[in-house]
Structure formats: structure tokens, C-alpha cells
Amino acid sequence: MPGTVTLVVCTTCRLPGADPAAPRDGARLSDALTAQGVPHRQQACLSACARGCAVALCAPGKFTYVQGGLDPERDIPDLLAYATDYARAPDGIVPWRSRPEVIRKNTIARIPPLEA
Amino acid sequence: MPGTVTLVVCTTCRLPGADPAAPRDGARLSDALTAQGVPHRQQACLSACARGCAVALCAPGKFTYVQGGLDPERDIPDLLAYATDYARAPDGIVPWRSRPEVIRKNTIARIPPLEA
Numbered sequence: 001m002p003g004t005v006t007l008v009v010c011t012t013c014r015l016p017g018a019d020p021a022a023p024r025d026g027a028r029l030s031d032a033l034t035a036q037g038v039p040h041r042q043q044a045c046l047s048a049c050a051r052g053c054a055v056a057l058c059a060p061g062k063f064t065y066v067q068g069g070l071d072p073e074r075d076i077p078d079l080l081a082y083a084t085d086y087a088r089a090p091d092g093i094v095p096w097r098s099r100p101e102v103i104r105k106n107t108i109a110r111i112p113p114l115e116a
Numbered sequence: 117m118p119g120t121v122t123l124v125v126c127t128t129c130r131l132p133g134a135d136p137a138a139p140r141d142g143a144r145l146s147d148a149l150t151a152q153g154v155p156h157r158q159q160a161c162l163s164a165c166a167r168g169c170a171v172a173l174c175a176p177g178k179f180t181y182v183q184g185g186l187d188p189e190r191d192i193p194d195l196l197a198y199a200t201d202y203a204r205a206p207d208g209i210v211p212w213r214s215r216p217e218v219i220r221k222n223t224i225a226r227i228p229p230l231e232a
Contacts, residue, residue, distance in 0.1 A: 066162060109172075
């Protein structure tokens, strides 16, 4: 992922229905990304708790996107493909049809770039 | 509201169950804020469509907060009170007990400041 893009990973997220005694799914997502060498920033809570695991993609001059519903075991390839397309899109808006299904179905919010 | 805080208002939002033929509630929220002299930025869609009306509060060095569930007729005083407290909070994190109920119950996401 290009250095101008920041991937923020919520480390306190749980997948819906997760065992509250199990390790937090967001921390597992962060660990799995680290194991794959994917730079990211950890954040204890993105206030999207009902829709974990959640991440945010941010870059100067682009829309910020908050995405949820990410399963650490299943969705990292889709997340990284989307992040790559996000990095390539000048405004951060990836064409709808190019977005992986887990991304399309779990966009929580977007915030316009304030510099614009 | 201090000039360093940007209030972004989704103009395409509808309240849950709104008449699809009626004017969009987000546009009505924006109009009502304008009528009260509240500076804000309009955005066609914050991708939080299931939880309208939605806004974002942003400021340099602070958490960005995305809030939903705002009724243009009912919730502007609470939104403005919260925005004032947000402006005063160095990191944008308003103490939980100080947040109006509509804010507490309808926080959609928060994103940490990337400068930090």
C-alpha cells in the first residue's frame, strides 16, 4: 500500500456474535496484517462496534472511508485489493463495481476531504 | 461554532421511514442550519444512508465523529451543543455523560486524527 494511505484498524472490535471471552477480532485482524507486512495504525475503538471488524482508510485530499464487517480469516485479500484501488483513485472513490462484495456491503461512512 | 471545526451535513439523507417523494431530510437539516446562521459544508452522501440524517464533525488534530439519527425538527439544539463541546475538547472527545442522548445513541464512527 502506498505510503500516503493510512489504514486504521480498530483493535477492540468483535465480529457480531463473537465469544466475549475470546481474543478480540480486531486485534487478530491487526496481528494478521502485521504478519503480512501491511503497515497500519491501531486504534482502540472506531465507535462502530455493532459492525466489527472495522477499519478506516485515509489519505490527504481523499475521502475517508470507514468499513466494517471484516473477518480476519476471510477478508484481508479483499481489504488489501480495495486499499490498493483506494490509493490509486485521486479522490479515494473506487468505482462501485470494482469494490469487493464485503466492502460494498459494509461501508459504514465516508467523509469528504476537508482540504477541498 | 469556532472556525476550526467543520460541520459536514449530508444533504441526501432521509430519516428512516421517510416518504421518498418528500424533500430530503438532509437538505432540510442543511436549510435549517443555514436559517440559524450555522456555517456548514454540504455533502451529497456520507454513505451512512441507513442512519440518516447524518453529519460529520471534523477539526485539525481531533477525532472526526460521524453522527446519525438527527431529526431536522428536533435535534439541532442538541447537535449545536455537542458541536460546541467538540470544539472545546482538545482531542474532540466529549465526555460521554456530557453528550446529548441523540448523540450518544447515534454515533456511527470516529476516526483518529492522522497528524497525531
